[in-house]
Amino acid sequence: MTITENVPGTSTAASAASTVPASAGVVPAQRAHGRTPAGGRERLVVVGNGMAGMRAVEEILARHGGDLFDITVFGDEPYGNYNRILLSNVLAGADTEDEIFLNTPEWYAENGIRLRAGARVTGLDRYARVVTIEDGAVAPYDKLIIATGSRSFIPPIKGLAGPDGRLPGGVFAFRTIDDCRAMIGFAEGRRTAAVIGGGLLGLEAARGLQTYGLEVHVIDAAPTLMNQQLCAEAGGILRRGVEELGITVHPGARTAQILLADDETGHETDDQTGGDAGGGTGESAGLGRAVGLEFADGSRLDVDMIVVAAGIRPNVDIGLRGGLTVERGIVTDDQMRSVDDPDIYVVGECAQHRGQVYGLVAPLWEQATVLAEHITGSDLDAAYHGSKTATKLKVAGVAVAAMGLKDAEHPDDEVVRFVEPRRGVYKSVIIRDGKLVGATLLGDTAKSASLIQAFDNGLPLPDERLQLLFDIGLPAAEVGAAEMADDAQVCNCNGVSKGKIVACVKGGMKTVPGVMNATRAGKGCGSCKLLVKEIVEWAADGEVEEDLSANWYVPGVPLDKPALMAAVRERNLRSVSAVFAALAPDGKEDAASKMALTSLLRIVWGSDFIDERDGRFINDRVHANIQKDGTFSVVPMIAGGVTSPDELRRIADVAEKYDVPMVKITGGQRIDLLGVRKEDLPKVWADLDMPSGHAYGKSFRTVKTCVGKDFCRFGVGDSTALGVAIEQRYHGLESPGKLKLAVNGCPRNCAEGLIKDVGVVAIDGGRWEIYIGGAGGAHVRKGDLLATVGSPEEVMMLTGRFLQYYRENAKWLERTYTFVPRVGIEKIRAVIVDDAEGIAADLDARIQESIDAYVDPWLEREQPATAGQFRTSLPLITLPQVPVR
């Protein structure tokens, strides 16, 4: 722990975080100077508690910024941090307020962050390096992040706002959770509403207000809905879709004034937001109450409430007060710093980078990452180069995807357009110099993913431009299969070309596994399986025979895993031959099914399993990994990668005594003796006098660890001790696929825990993150965060529980990187962490049984399990020679 005493501790801060009095972390002006950085860390002040500011803070924490900075966050709104994008869902009743909160007050406390919610920063003095809060207090900083976002733009319409920016009764902005609450509160019992603004936000507000039974009008000063993104034709089609929902659109309507009535309602509301521009509450604030709009042509529209959604404006006041360069936003360099002050960073909607101010979330994430890389020193060369923005969303029930240009600009811009007004479909692409520079999809956005890719990366486009708008004849993936050259290699393990697969299909094989067996495509690492499937489907021309066995646990028994496990338990089948006799068609045994059944029976029965050695793969018969020349590799257990001089000496002696051709350090932090003769295995194990490392089976293999906190100056958790403990407890347990784990002592990920089946990461504050389903082999995948826990004991428990859940539910050879996304991290978390199915105790008990049943297989050196167990199977053959290193 590096948290100092002036930072709220994890135990006490939960309740304090949102209610800290002005004194905590903020000092009166006269004491600002001379205050030393907290605990040797620099003071980082973040102005703005919205999505951009908090994303930046999260990115900073992920780069160990908690050790570098004492962080204080000021938020204008008196809440934690929420997802502003989802406010329209809250208005429409699709999400509750709770669902859109991103970080709870506890999160701030746990990360040692002082949150000053409801404290508006009004001043910046760059020379004194302090910001001023509206109550007069000041907060000193060493580094400052400005993430003040935007506010609603209130158009200069007579009667729409008072001179101080306050809104009359019945008029609302749509920007904050308070706006949302006020609208919902006011809408009850009203009949009509007008939304000023026909952009995305306006349409969402209109749709949301319909939820409350209001008759809704959209007043759009532009001639076209979503004028920013859509051309006139597309806008017209969207308008039809919106009007079908019962919303009246007034395009090109110029509002001359808001009609107000003296407020006699006596409506009771609390005005918490004071003079906040855009903070409408429904209360009149002495300005009267809106009863309608009058347009420039003199016509009138009577309404009960008005919502202003006419765009946003960056909040740049603090930049102006600090004397920073401000144009539309606060101008930044490529490191997201103000061009005037290297200690001030700006991120999000208030930042202007290379002339652009972004209002979408994706660019903001990119900015936050660059900011964090730079401010923490993780990568001082990190640079933001701007974003190409593409949007895909559903607006008022209509799917819309838009990117780049909405209309052609140059005479030689190529435009391809498809319009089907009756179905509400509009598609267009704009191509310049062979590159996609703009696209609009309305009503049918099936092609948006490939268009966004082509737009972002400037990919070459098909000559037949129509293919950009439609999948012609075939689903998209099969176009890829069709376009591949015949001699293109599909399976890079077994060298199988597309032509070979096609020939096999043409030869009459119409099932995917049949083709895979016959050609061996996809039978190596398996990463090309999907492509093989696509080619087979394409080549069979829609006549692929359904492969009933796809869901079977093994090819020889026509049952999926749950049914097979149930039958095994119910019928008390304890050996592989018993399973075949009882459950296989005609009782026929199947060589390819034996290994998987052995694994399953061992998981079900533990030590009561009847072990038939022919049910095992050779590696499991002799507890070593077979090599290309028929020799074996021997990997003793070195738990957590921690060994001793004595062990190393024994390994060295064994290597010399048995002429081991290669001694290699493995990726799993162990030592591999390669090229050991089968007949020498028992003697090698005896001389090593170490347990098996199980580097050969479908089982729990190893736990990689980093140096941990005993020696590493960055370590925040004892990763080596935990890694050793996990490996000692669970090692050797059989499972549907192999299991490789890691424990990192800090988020630097030196032990690669983020790409392991189970990866544990120590984070500051004595806590541990558990990731599952990662992979760093033929398939690369970052693990999903299962849980963050407070003790190594909890890590051990959740790890074991997850392992047992995986053992019982994964398909044969299904690694966690497939299993976890298939089942879903939310479901797994519910079962493992929250015990939603009430099976946690059973899982814990069953894995304990397996642990208790475990016996080191290398003890078979004392007494071979079968006749000639270690007799060589390649007596006289000189095989492809493996060179001696």
Next chain:
Amino acid sequence: MSAQSSVATATPADASGSGRDKGSPVGTEAKSARPALTGTGAVHRLGLLREIPVGEARVYAVGDAQIAVFRLRGDTLRAVDAVCPHAGGPLADGQADAGVVICPLHAHVFSLATGESTSGAPPIGCYPVRLAVDGTIELTL
């Protein structure tokens, strides 16, 4: 090659040691070895049935040949070439059922009755083998 007496003695494989450090070129050409093994008709007494665990195989060096003998469940015997023609894998280390053996190196599949591969590898040789009344395995080569 091995045209010896009508009943020859065979060598259990482990008496010869495995191939790793064998410098001898004997048998290196597994693929061409097969045709040479046909037609002499000699019977070789390999060893006792109990030397082979149920469902597994053990290898015997018969003259210059290497033969894997499988003891299938039900005590049926099958004798085939010990070496996979694809990449020299030890077939006796493979998993078998009543019909096929799967090579442990790259999972090529061979019929134990005909030697044909269902996975596209060249065929392997199959040899008559039976159990004598005294419990000895007799191979005809």
